[in-house]
Amino acid sequence: MSTDGAALELNGITVRAAGRTLVADIDWRVEYGQHWVVLGPNGAGKTTMLSVAAAVRHPTSGTAEVLGRRLGRVDLRELRRHIGLVAASQRLVDEALLEEEGATALTVVLTGHTGTSAPLWDKYGDAERERAHRLLADLGCKDLGDRPFGVCSQGEKARVRVARALMADPAILLLDEPFSGLDLPAREDLIEALENLAAARSDLTTVLVTHHLEEVPASTTHALLMRDTRVVVGGPVGEVLTGANLSDCFGRRLLIHPVDGRWYARAVRL
Numbered sequence: 001m002s003t004d005g006a007a008l009e010l011n012g013i014t015v016r017a018a019g020r021t022l023v024a025d026i027d028w029r030v031e032y033g034q035h036w037v038v039l040g041p042n043g044a045g046k047t048t049m050l051s052v053a054a055a056v057r058h059p060t061s062g063t064a065e066v067l068g069r070r071l072g073r074v075d076l077r078e079l080r081r082h083i084g085l086v087a088a089s090q091r092l093v094d095e096a097l098l099e100e101e102g103a104t105a106l107t108v109v110l111t112g113h114t115g116t117s118a119p120l121w122d123k124y125g126d127a128e129r130e131r132a133h134r135l136l137a138d139l140g141c142k143d144l145g146d147r148p149f150g151v152c153s154q155g156e157k158a159r160v161r162v163a164r165a166l167m168a169d170p171a172i173l174l175l176d177e178p179f180s181g182l183d184l185p186a187r188e189d190l191i192e193a194l195e196n197l198a199a200a201r202s203d204l205t206t207v208l209v210t211h212h213l214e215e216v217p218a219s220t221t222h223a224l225l226m227r228d229t230r231v232v233v234g235g236p237v238g239e240v241l242t243g244a245n246l247s248d249c250f251g252r253r254l255l256i257h258p259v260d261g262r263w264y265a266r267a268v269r270l
């Protein structure tokens with residue numbers, strides 16, 4: 001896949017459903033190799049916007065180009081092969097099936113190669129198995145290969161999901177609230193794994209949707225803040241993650257503390 005132009009370019013996109021506007025007039029450009037975080041209150045439109053970026057839904061108006069392909073003019077299934085997506089909405093069906101079958105963590109990662117919710121064994125040779133093992137190791141869970149996915153902890157599952165999304169060697173990795181339900185050590189392990197991934201694969205583009213500033217990896221290069229269906233501000237992370245911008249975005253006076261490349265937030269008590 002060519003890496004000319006932007007990894008993602010949304011021009012004036014609006015998404016409407018059931019008589020409501022879910023996102024309105026969004027302009028957003030993500031260059032290859034950038035690592036974005038998208039923050040904003042519940043219902044701001046983050047997941048809706050990410051579903052356009054993931055080539056899962058079309059905008060109602062405006063244009064969306066993902067990896068240089070214009071949505072509406074390309075085969076979405078083919079395009080999705082180049083997009084790694086980790087999102088609760090997309091995982092429910094797949095994972096229930098895999099857990100029922102007693103699939104191991106390695107098998108779950110292998111299914112990322114075929115983009116299927118069941119393993120297609122004749123498609124996985126030694127090279128794919130080696131790659132799946134390597135990805136598990138890269139995500140800090142090299143000993144999990146033989147463990148049934150169903151018994152893995154929430155933190156282990158979260159990292160296996162990222163390994164699965166990377167199995168098809170995507171050009172862009174989209175993560176929608178990958179930290180939800182994780183305890184503090186599991187969250188920190190996943191953040192470290194994402195930072196290591198960014199360091200190891202300089203060509204990979206990532207977009208992370210999260211609710212918590214504490215979950216923004218130090219490898220993040222850019223931030224987009226959303227509120228009420230719209231973008232409040234987007235740009236280099238150091239310029240965007242300020243107390244003034246986040247207070248504006250969340251509608252509360254917030255203080256932001258950058259520490260060692262990470263960020264912490266708290267409300268100002270009146």
Ligand SMILES: Nc1ncnc2c1ncn2[C@@H]1O[C@H](COP(=O)(O)OP(=O)(O)OP(=O)(O)O)[C@@H](O)[C@H]1O
Pocket residue numbers: 017018020021022040041042043044045046047048049
């Ligand atoms: N298919 C749909 N039909 C009607 N309303 C929808 C649909 N999908 C989403 N919405 C609504 O659109 C708004 C934006 O939803 P979205 O999931 O994009 O927000 P979000 O910023 O990701 O929120 P959260 O942080 O709570 O996950 C919400 O009010 C949601 O209820």
